[in-house]
Amino acid sequence: xxxxxxxxxxxxxxxxxxxxxxxxxxxxxxxxxxxxxxxxxxxxxxxxxxxxxxxxxxxxxxxxxxxxxxxxxxxxxxxxxxxxxxxxxxxxxxxxxxxxxxxxxxxxxxxxxxxxxxxxxxxxxxxxxxxxxxxxxxxxxxxxxxxxxxxxxxxxxxxxxxxxxxxxxxxxxxxxxxxxxxxxxxxxxxxxxxxxxxxxxxxxxxxxxxxxxxxxxx
Amino acid sequence: xxxxxxxxxxxxxxxxxxxxxxxxxxxxxxxxxxxxxxxxxxxxxxxxxxxxxxxxxxxxxxxxxxxxxxxxxxxxxxxxxxxxxxxxxxxxxxxxxxxxxxxxxxxxxxxxxxxxxxxxxxxxxxxxxxxxxxxxxxxxxxxxxxxxxxxxxxxxxxxxxxxxxxxxxxxxxxxxxxxxxxxxxxxxxxxxxxxxxxxxxxxxxxxxxxxxxxxxxxxxxxxxxxxxxxxxxxxxxxxxxxxxxxxxxxxxxxxxxxxxxxxxxxxxxxxxxxxxxxxxxxxxxxxxxxxxxxxxxxxxxxxxxxxxxxxxxxxxxxxxxxxxxxxxxxxxxxxxxxxxxxxxxxxxxxxxxxxxxxxxxxx
Numbered sequence: 001x002x003x004x005x006x007x008x009x010x011x012x013x014x015x016x017x018x019x020x021x022x023x024x025x026x027x028x029x030x031x032x033x034x035x036x037x038x039x040x041x042x043x044x045x046x047x048x049x050x051x052x053x054x055x056x057x058x059x060x061x062x063x064x065x066x067x068x069x070x071x072x073x074x075x076x077x078x079x080x081x082x083x084x085x086x087x088x089x090x091x092x093x094x095x096x097x098x099x100x101x102x103x104x105x106x107x108x109x110x111x112x113x114x115x116x117x118x119x120x121x122x123x124x125x126x127x128x129x130x131x132x133x134x135x136x137x138x139x140x141x142x143x144x145x146x147x148x149x150x151x152x153x154x155x156x157x158x159x160x161x162x163x164x165x166x167x168x169x170x171x172x173x174x175x176x177x178x179x180x181x182x183x184x185x186x187x188x189x190x191x192x193x194x195x196x197x198x199x200x201x202x203x204x205x206x207x208x209x210x211x212x213x214x215x216x217x218x
Numbered sequence: 219x220x221x222x223x224x225x226x227x228x229x230x231x232x233x234x235x236x237x238x239x240x241x242x243x244x245x246x247x248x249x250x251x252x253x254x255x256x257x258x259x260x261x262x263x264x265x266x267x268x269x270x271x272x273x274x275x276x277x278x279x280x281x282x283x284x285x286x287x288x289x290x291x292x293x294x295x296x297x298x299x300x301x302x303x304x305x306x307x308x309x310x311x312x313x314x315x316x317x318x319x320x321x322x323x324x325x326x327x328x329x330x331x332x333x334x335x336x337x338x339x340x341x342x343x344x345x346x347x348x349x350x351x352x353x354x355x356x357x358x359x360x361x362x363x364x365x366x367x368x369x370x371x372x373x374x375x376x377x378x379x380x381x382x383x384x385x386x387x388x389x390x391x392x393x394x395x396x397x398x399x400x401x402x403x404x405x406x407x408x409x410x411x412x413x414x415x416x417x418x419x420x421x422x423x424x425x426x427x428x429x430x431x432x433x434x435x436x437x438x439x440x441x442x443x444x445x446x447x448x449x450x451x452x453x454x455x456x457x458x459x460x461x462x463x464x465x466x467x468x469x470x471x472x473x474x475x476x477x478x479x480x481x482x483x484x485x486x487x488x489x490x491x492x493x494x495x496x497x498x499x500x501x502x503x504x505x506x507x508x509x510x511x512x513x514x515x516x517x518x519x520x521x522x523x524x525x526x527x528x529x530x531x532x533x534x535x536x537x538x539x540x541x542x543x544x545x546x547x548x549x550x551x552x553x554x555x556x557x558x559x560x561x562x563x564x565x566x567x568x569x570x571x572x573x574x575x576x577x578x579x580x581x
Contacts, residue, residue: 039507041505043504045502052503137486138476138480138483139483139515139519139522140476140477140480140518140519140521140522140523140524140525140526141522141525141526146487146488146519147487148486148487150494169498170490170491170494172488172511172512172515173511173514174511174514174518187514189491189495189510189511191495191498191499191504191508193495193499193502199501202501204499204504206495206508
């Protein structure tokens with residue numbers, strides 16, 4: 001199961017990179033591809049039971065932009081183990097966000113966010129429709145930018161018994177674009193939090209993400 | 219009555235058109251008659267012919283054609299010589315001296331031929347010439363020369379040793395350039411380089427060469443005025459290069475926008491990263507990753523503000539702007555030098571007119 005997913009993400013990255021770079025440089029189309037690794041920390045609380053898992057997930061992300069529109073794709077998988085005696089879980093996560101940039105520093109996004117938590121007792125699938133706002137600012141030098149993205153879950157499909165309350169998240173960090181080269185790197189912190197059953201259950205995932213990649217075109 | 223109008227008109231028109239030619243012919247004939255009568259020792263008749271010749275030949279001296287002017291000058295000088303000699307033999311020494319004085323003033327280079335006229339005539343001429351201070355100017359009818367490199371040459375002949383002053387003046391009498399002030403014994407060559415007293419070429423126009431004969435005490439006796447028509451040919455100068463447009467200059471100091479964007483953006487985003495996760499998941503024990511990244515973003519914003527603080531000099535842009543200005547100044551200097559060369563390369567064409575004699579009392 002895990003190997004199959006890794007192959008699909010690799011195929012996506014390779015196919016994006018195979019597009020002719022020269023043509024992209026002169027066009028309004030931009031492509032960004034990166035490989036990422038994240039230290040993940042999952043906190044689940046059901047009643048008085050608290051489960052904390054930590055581990056490493058890895059994956060890739062890409063962005064296809066055309067004028068003011070963009071499509072962000074993200075895929076991660078990995079595993080997190082309990083620091084105590086609890087069992088570990090495999091984590092598979094993906095999202096596809098369609099974005100629109102009304103201002104040079106602001107992007108509005110909408111799209112699905114899927115997460116699967118696989119353990120020995122079964123698989124929990126979380127499906128969210130999220131709306132996001134992302135802002136960017138240049139931090140003194142043109143190659144260094146800060147970004148902040150916040151989102152809210154507007155729809156969901158969960159295979160858990162508790163009724164849904166709300167879900168929100170935030171991500172921010174620094175993005176360094178190499179001057180004169182298509183390489184870039186990013187260091188960010190990401191947190192999403194779901195609340196179910198009037199607070200009887202909460203699911204929180206934190207990620208400390210490091211990404212390197214290259215960009216073509218805009 | 220009407221019948222006579224047409225013939226009368228024809229006679230009048232003919233008289234107007236042929237009158238100058240007839241007058242010249244009559245003057246020449248009268249001169250020949252006078253010389254013949256002088257040779258026949260008929261002095262009364264010779265005096266009559268010669269006086270009439272001088273009266274009728276007067277207009278030709280101001281003719282615009284230099285050749286006609288010279289011919290009339292020679293004829294008049296000849297008539298004056300024979301008339302003066304005739305007056306001597308008629309026993310009119312005063313009239314003879316007055317006539318010789320006219321001859322000296324007409325052109326000091328003309329003098330009685332000592333093979334034709336006896337010493338009693340030439341002695342009177344010599345005495346008159348010695349006491350009459352006058353200068354004859356020989357100027358080229360037309361001369362082209364390059365200012366500063368070539369010269370406009372004038373030759374002056376003096377009747378007797380005296381001091382003279384030679385100036386080029388405007389038509390209004392303002393001195394343009396003094397060419398000479400000093401003694402003239404026999405003749406002197408004067409040159410004009412085409413520049414005024416300030417070292418600049420004159421403007422196109424009419425000027426006059428004024429040669430003033432002076433008494434020993436410096437007072438003016440008389441002056442010869444030669445009109446000079448000056449045409450100035452100057453090469454066109456190059457236009458000065460336009461200074462670089464403002465849009466080409468880069469900002470030499472940092473603008474406040476990027477610095478404040480870095481500070482506000484860094485602090486806002488860093489602060490949000492520090493605060494918001496705890497606010498959203500208040501019931502969860504979060505890790506310390508948000509502090510690491512939030513702090514890094516805030517620090518990057520502050521650092522960005524400090525490195526791009528408003529008003530800081532941008533050395534690379536200052537150097538680029540200086541190079542832009544220097545390039546324009548170099549081009550300007552080249553044009554200025556080229557224009558100086560072109561302005562110095564002036565050609566003058568000077569056309570001399572008929573000289574006129576002005577006695578001091580007439581000035």
